[in-house]
Amino acid sequence: MTLSASAPATATRPVITAWSAVSPFGIGKDEFVAGVLAGKDASSALDSEEWAGPDDHACVVPGFALREVLGKKGTRSMDRVTGLAVTAVRDLLRDSGDRRTASDEETALVLGTTTGSAQSMMDFTRASLVGERPFYVDPSLMPNAVMNCAAGQCAIWHSLKGPNTTIAGGRVAGLSALSYAGGLLSSGRARTVLYGAAEEFSNARAWLDHHRRGEDSTGALLGEGCAMFMLESADPTGPDGRALAEVLAVESRVYFGDDLREALAACVEGVLRRGGVDSGDVWAVSASGPAGSAGEQEREVLTGRFGAQVLERAPSMASIGDTAAASAAFQIGSLLSVAERSAAPEGGVALVSSVDDNGVVACAALRLPVG
Incomplete structure (x- = not known):
């Protein structure tokens, strides 16, 4: 990838100029703002026909059906965490409009995660173990088992051609992604960075958390979602009205x-x-x-x-x-x-x-x- 001369290295501090959220409050930043400021309880009972985890309640994104949210094209084999991230990036680019100062070639994406999709990894591994032959697996599911699938799909769906990075950092992944995004800006590797973090709720994650959870955290509810931010360099010539x-x-x-x-x-x-x-x-x-x-x-x-x-x-x-x-x-x-x-x-x-x-x-x- 080659950046144009319009994306020089900069010593100015980065600023957040736009953001989006797909959360247990709903799809969209407005739903998140209203829900979090009101202290709304986002937990709900889980449908036993859809979920088979150890818990009967969780904080899931309401009504998040991939084909309804993103359409039928390209979503047949998409997993949940990828869908959450693609949706959040879609909303971020839509809501920011023409405020983004960089071209697609100058726009990077940094996504924080724990392991990607634990459900996809386990499903793919299980298919290899229980099939008649170890290689009798659905090849279309292989990309989902790779940790950087969600970040790559975000770039493909939205034609982002700058650096594409996945940061595996557990609970601190959102801040690790922010730090990495700032480094891309300061080094001139990108002019705009879309950064954030995503986590899905799944049966696999629920069971993994259930078995690793300590006695003092018994009863904790799992949640899911994705928040994305647009990070740009501050205007060195004066106050930047875009900055949040x-x-x-x-x-x-x-x-x-x-x-x-x-x-x-x-x-x-x-x-x-x-x-x-x-x-x-x-x-x-x-x-x-x-x-x-x-x-x-x-x-x-x-x-x-x-x-x-x-x-x-x-x-x-x-x-x-x-x-x-x-x-x-x-x-x-x-x-x-x-x-x-x-x-x-x-x-x-x-x-x-x-x-x-x-x-x-x-x-x-x-x-x-x-x-």
Whole structure:
């Protein structure tokens, strides 16, 4: 891929200029904004004829039938996580209209995930094991078993010809994707980056989560969805009226055993220092709130640093369940939702915290809204 001279490397901080969401509140950003600000409970009973997991309730995208949402062409063998991502990118490009400053060749896509589609991987493997021959499998299902299928399909469906990247990062995938997207902009590899994260609900994921879930997180509901954002370089000549938020910094840390508190505290300190922000300047903090002790430790650290009132200004993500890889992306969407309704002071700083009980924490500092 060759970029034109109109996409030079830049030292300006990236800004979010548009976003979209496909969530348990419904398809579209407006449904997400209304649902998250109202604290609406998005859980629902699962149809036993469609789902065969260990739980009878979950937070799934209502009415998400691939052929009804995306049409019949090209969707016969498409899996759920790919459909969620393709739909979110479609809505993002549609809603941004002509505000995107880059051509298709200068537009990159970065998608965060856990493993892609666990259901597709298991279905394909099972077909090889139970078939008369190991190679008696449906070849059309093979692409779905590859982790970067969703990102590739997004580019194919929407003619995006820039860099295409999949970030496997678990719960922190949304912030890892943001960090990677910023690197593409700063290096001149892209002029616009569509970034976000997606997670599907499936029988396979439900059973995997059921068997790995600790006793202190029993009863947690799974959720699904995809949130996508348009990231561009700020206008260096003055205030950028397109900007919904300025990305000040993104940091991550790893921890071992019971060192979550120490790692998160260091991560918070690092992101504030890199972003040039004092603790007193932080207006809102969005906690990821994983079930069990990890969520309790996260809230303890953040409350000790910023105070309970600052955490309460960010909408809770509990109402859409555990959206895993998509959780941090939805957290950013919730903060933009607050800013969209003029609840945030102009130039206020918001911090996103993401904790994965597998040993990773990440934080991002955003200034919202901008100018």
